[in-house]
Amino acid sequence: MSEDLWSLHAPIDPDLSLPQAATGSVTVIIPTFNEAGNIIELLRRLGDALPDPEQLPCTVLFVDDSTDDTPAVIEKAAADHPFPVSVLHRETAEGGLGGAVVAGLARADTDWIVVMDADLQHPPHLVPELVGEGERTGADLVVASRYTSGGSRAGLAGGYRIAVSRGATWLAKGLFPRALRGISDPMSGFFAMRRSAVTAGALAPLGYKILLELAVRCRPAKVAEVPFVFQDRYCGESKSTAREGMRFLAHLASLRSATPLARLAGFGLIGLSGFVPNLAALWLLTRGGMHYLPAEIVANQAGVLWNFLLIETLLFRDRRRHRHWADRIGRFGLLANADLLLRIPLIALFVARFGMEVLPATALALATTFVLRFAATESLVYLPRTSRRAGRHTRS
Numbered sequence: 001m002s003e004d005l006w007s008l009h010a011p012i013d014p015d016l017s018l019p020q021a022a023t024g025s026v027t028v029i030i031p032t033f034n035e036a037g038n039i040i041e042l043l044r045r046l047g048d049a050l051p052d053p054e055q056l057p058c059t060v061l062f063v064d065d066s067t068d069d070t071p072a073v074i075e076k077a078a079a080d081h082p083f084p085v086s087v088l089h090r091e092t093a094e095g096g097l098g099g100a101v102v103a104g105l106a107r108a109d110t111d112w113i114v115v116m117d118a119d120l121q122h123p124p125h126l127v128p129e130l131v132g133e134g135e136r137t138g139a140d141l142v143v144a145s146r147y148t149s150g151g152s153r154a155g156l157a158g159g160y161r162i163a164v165s166r167g168a169t170w171l172a173k174g175l176f177p178r179a180l181r182g183i184s185d186p187m188s189g190f191f192a193m194r195r196s197a198v199t200a201g202a203l204a205p206l207g208y209k210i211l212l213e214l215a216v217r218c219r220p221a222k223v224a225e226v227p228f229v230f231q232d233r234y235c236g237e238s239k240s241t242a243r244e245g246m247r248f249l250a251h252l253a254s255l256r257s258a259t260p261l262a263r264l265a266g267f268g269l270i271g272l273s274g275f276v277p278n279l280a281a282l283w284l285l286t287r288g289g290m291h292y293l294p295a296e297i298v299a300n301q302a303g304v305l306w307n308f309l310l311i312e313t314l315l316f317r318d319r320r321r322h323r324h325w326a327d328r329i330g331r332f333g334l335l336a337n338a339d340l341l342l343r344i345p346l347i348a349l350f351v352a353r354f355g356m357e358v359l360p361a362t363a364l365a366l367a368t369t370f371v372l373r374f375a376a377t378e379s380l381v382y383l384p385r386t387s388r389r390a391g392r393h394t395r396s
Contacts, residue, residue, distance in 0.1 A: 025057040025110035031100035035118040036070045037235035049125040059084040063100040065093035098205025120234035122190040130192035140197035140220035145185035150227030179216045182223040278303030304336040319382040331381045
């Protein structure tokens, strides 16, 4: 292995503080997954694009999740280039492409971070321009945009991919109008960011839309854009799949439900949606001859299961690792069914003690048990273990 290239296999600590930056320097982070055919040409074009190291000190860090010989190709190609080239190979591709970028951020020690793909759809000659625009305008984040004046999505093959890209952009900007103000292309994977603006501990990436993660969670104070023409892939096949699309939707839900109030609202909407499987199961059971009272109890479990699956996927995806799935569903089911036992005494209390009518008493009981169930679900089912450790340290 050459002196300019090292390979690391240690896991990345998500709470790792970023090292002190070298002022005016740049780390180009390139996540790779089976991109061996693109490496030599990519490094050649980067070599042509990057200025003299005295003008802009630059290192290239590949964060590799490949199952092919991409790391070996990087090692061989790195020996012929004047700037330092390193590779961080991850045995487990946690967080997908976004997780790879976060792992690279934890290793970078420069003032600027540039993130780009390895397939040459992001033109390497724009790397100095992105950093230069940030220095000139004082921006914390500079996005290479396909949708600003002078930009183009020409490399997106086919009307389907264009429609998906535009739809994802509209959806993201609709959900996060303030965080994405001034960013015309939040789906871009090509951007420069001051490393001092990155809040490493706040990042929880899922899938390949790392710019969206950084913009929403880190909230850079000032944003600038540079137009670029999205190129055709140089070699290999696109990694964009239906599965990645589902991960993107889950990522949006995770970002949107990051605050307690947003999670409470999401919890309520999911609870309302649970009436559909509940009523459908009740109809099937009573139509099949079951008495309506036991049918109510059984049908309630269909709504509980529906709610659990949506809450797992959309609200608490990043907390699922804190308990085994059987433990989570057992606790959730117990809380959901206990709600029935608590609601009836509450209704009786409101009617008998406070003289309320049955309908408003029922509505108040539903609202009360809903808030209690949300609080109990968050704390008893999805409480992070880190919080429990912190509590022990506080008491010691």
